[in-house]
Amino acid sequence: MRLTRFSWEMTLAIIIKFTLFGLVWWLFFAGQKVKVNEETLNNRLFGSATLNEENLK
Numbered sequence: 001m002r003l004t005r006f007s008w009e010m011t012l013a014i015i016i017k018f019t020l021f022g023l024v025w026w027l028f029f030a031g032q033k034v035k036v037n038e039e040t041l042n043n044r045l046f047g048s049a050t051l052n053e054e055n056l057k
Contacts, residue, residue: 003011042048
């Protein structure tokens with residue numbers, strides 16, 4: 001398979017783009033951690049019997 005000039009430039013552009021996206025992710029998002037309270041998450045996703053009973057009173 002012979003690479004044309006266009007395909008070579010597109011390949012290079014895609015490699016540069018993914019490299020820059022990776023760099024931005026690493027600089028701004030990689031170190032961010034969010035603490036999650038499992039009980040609160042479960043209550044919000046699935047509801048809770050105690051929470052529903054309190055709302056009925």
